[in-house]
Amino acid sequence: MIDTLDLIVIGAGMAGINAAKKCSKAGWSVAIVDELPYGGTCALRGCDPKKMLRAGAEAVEAAQRLDGKGVVGEVRIDWPALTKHKESFTDPVPESIEGGLSDAGVLCLRGRARFIAENRIAIDGNGEFAFRHALIATGAKPRPLDFPGAEQLIDSTDFLNLAELPRRIVFVGGGYVSFEFAHIAARAGAQVTILDRGSQQLKMFDPDLVDMLLDRSRLAGIEIVTEAALDRIEGANGKHRVAYQKAGENHIAEADLVVHGAGRVPAIDQLDFTAAGIEIENGGVKVTPWLQSPSNSRVFAAGDAAASPGKPLTPVAVFEGKIAASNMLKDKRTAPDYIGVPSVVFTIPELARVGLLEEEARERGEVDVSFTDTSSWFSQKRLGESHAGAKIIAGDGGQILGAHMFGPDAAEFINIFSLAIKLGLTVKQVKSMPAAYPTGASDIGSMF
Numbered sequence: 535m536i537d538t539l540d541l542i543v544i545g546a547g548m549a550g551i552n553a554a555k556k557c558s559k560a561g562w563s564v565a566i567v568d569e570l571p572y573g574g575t576c577a578l579r580g581c582d583p584k585k586m587l588r589a590g591a592e593a594v595e596a597a598q599r600l601d602g603k604g605v606v607g608e609v610r611i612d613w614p615a616l617t618k619h620k621e622s623f624t625d626p627v628p629e630s631i632e633g634g635l636s637d638a639g640v641l642c643l644r645g646r647a648r649f650i651a652e653n654r655i656a657i658d659g660n661g662e663f664a665f666r667h668a669l670i671a672t673g674a675k676p677r678p679l680d681f682p683g684a685e686q687l688i689d690s691t692d693f694l695n696l697a698e699l700p701r702r703i704v705f706v707g708g709g710y711v712s713f714e715f716a717h718i719a720a721r722a723g724a725q726v727t728i729l730d731r732g733s734q735q736l737k738m739f740d741p742d743l744v745d746m747l748l749d750r751s752r753l754a755g756i757e758i759v760t761e762a763a764l765d766r767i768e769g770a771n772g773k774h775r776v777a778y779q780k781a782g783e784n785h786i787a788e789a790d791l792v793v794h795g796a797g798r799v800p801a802i803d804q805l806d807f808t809a810a811g812i813e814i815e816n817g818g819v820k821v822t823p824w825l826q827s828p829s830n831s832r833v834f835a836a837g838d839a840a841a842s843p844g845k846p847l848t849p850v851a852v853f854e855g856k857i858a859a860s861n862m863l864k865d866k867r868t869a870p871d872y873i874g875v876p877s878v879v880f881t882i883p884e885l886a887r888v889g890l891l892e893e894e895a896r897e898r899g900e901v902d903v904s905f906t907d908t909s910s911w912f913s914q915k916r917l918g919e920s921h922a923g924a925k926i927i928a929g930d931g932g933q934i935l936g937a938h939m940f941g942p943d944a945a946e947f948i949n950i951f952s953l954a955i956k957l958g959l960t961v962k963q964v965k966s967m968p969a970a971y972p973t974g975a976s977d978i979g980s981m982f
């Protein structure tokens with residue numbers, strides 16, 4: 535048992551790490567705890583390992599696109615070797631993160647944490663701690679599904695750790711996880727099906743560009759079944775039969791692997807909020823605009839676990855963690871600014887957005903929308919890419935309100951629009967940007 539800590543952080547992911555370091559550097563006594571190796575979802579089970587695997591898929595895709603255009607010979611993925619490539623990044627992460635926290639003076643603990651009173655916490659294997667402040671940064675977990683056979687699904691973490699890639703893969707749900715993994719698996723030679731219950735997929739993104747992505751995904755060999763109502767999963771031991779209904783008819787998709795891509799929910803059910811008087815909202819930790827629990831003022835929340843207006847994305851977890859820390863340290867009420875946070879679906883090519891959707895912008899008043907099919911432009915022709923597009927939305931005075939892109943490098947140049955929206959730039963100002971030529975960004979001026 536140690537004296538009362540100034541801050542205990544639950545969860546060593548992006549939100550928790552940033553907050554713990556900031557408060558410790560300011561002179562507070564800080565402990566952080568995680569039940570898993572340090573690093574959280576993004577570095578160990580999400581963004582980074584996914585993009586390491588995607589590098590192999592990009593190489594295959596590039597060779598296939600230029601087949602007959604000067605590139606000859608089959609390029610294929612060696613899955614176990616690609617997995618080692620991924621591990622060359624992920625394996626050193628926990629030690630490096632823990633080292634950085636210890637160097638900053640943070641006490642690093644391992645175990646599952648739960649509240650036992652308004653100002654006390656118990657950590658498996660570590661005893662009990664009293665705190666002046668606690669930050670809940672426990673992230674999210676796959677949404678529990680209750681159809682018969684749901685226990686046969688593997689989750690995104692299991693997928694990223696597969697030793698071998700099975701031949702026939704069904705993804706349940708048509709969101710970020712399914713599209714990104716489906717694009718990798720298809721380039722690795724798997725026969726891939728996405729079953730989504732909705733009529734429109736990836737609702738966070740521009741529907742015209744999502745249509746392009748669906749077309750492009752089918753061209754890559756991915757079968758996409760929309761409005762599929764899942765009944766059950768039968769079978770076992772790598773031989774599954776996924777039963778679903780579409781338009782009143784029964785269907786079966788045979789698979790060697792079925793993957794959960796049907797959403798994630800805040801990981802807070804183990805924390806015993808009743809003991810600490812912490813309220814829940816929309817499945818996450820209820821917070822004020824400045825990320826404090828309204829029912830227990832010692833407690834703050836950030837990242838995927840918080841029911842804040844921020845989307846469950848890494849950049850949001852990072853800045854919410856920092857702002858929660860600053861509000862605790864200075865006893866302030868600063869609300870995060872969520873404007874200009876971009877989001878990308880890392881398919882090949884990728885789909886990106888920042889700012890308002892066309893529908894949201896139109897609801898607010900007069901807007902100018904430029905939608906361009908850029909598939910015939912030099913940037914795509916050079917790569918042999920058949921699908922690309924952009925939609926830029928400007929307000930009455932020319933101020934950029936939203937930018938939506940599908941195509942090679944969309945994930946990189948959406949950041950330019952993020953800055954433009956954050957700084958309140960107009961179309962005229964962005965068009966005046968001199969861009970190196972020939973780069974993807976040099977196309978931006980022609981997208982308006």
Ligand SMILES: Cc1cc2nc3c(=O)[nH]c(=O)nc-3n(C[C@H](O)[C@H](O)[C@H](O)COP(=O)(O)OP(=O)(O)OC[C@H]3O[C@@H](n4cnc5c(N)ncnc54)[C@H](O)[C@@H]3O)c2cc1C
Pocket residue numbers: 544545546547548549550567568569570571573574575576577579580581582584645646647648671672673674690691711801804805836837838839846847848849851880
């Ligand atoms: C497959 C996948 C790909 C993704 N790709 C992207 C991407 O490309 N770009 C992007 O912006 N976002 C991406 N995301 C989302 C992003 O990873 C998350 O938004 C971000 O990691 C959330 O950070 P966090 O700090 O809130 O939580 P996390 O990083 O999830 O950290 C929470 C930590 O808390 C620990 N914990 C939970 N409960 C307890 C407990 N009771 N006691 C002790 N420890 C506990 C967990 O073990 C975990 O390590 C992806 C997510 C997934 C699943």
Ligand SMILES: NC(=O)c1ccc[n+]([C@@H]2O[C@H](COP(=O)([O-])OP(=O)(O)OC[C@H]3O[C@@H](n4cnc5c(N)ncnc54)[C@H](O)[C@@H]3O)[C@@H](O)[C@H]2O)c1
Pocket residue numbers: 679706707708709710711712714729730731732735736762764794795796797798845846847877878879880
């Ligand atoms: N590139 C990125 O930034 C990235 C990548 C992966 C995950 N993430 C984060 O993780 C979160 C979760 O991602 P996700 O892909 O699991 O969820 P998602 O919320 O993006 O999509 C889930 C999809 O599954 C469908 N669905 C739900 N239940 C279903 C069922 N029973 N049968 C068929 N379809 C069903 C939904 O209609 C929806 O289309 C995202 O919201 C995102 O914030 C981000």
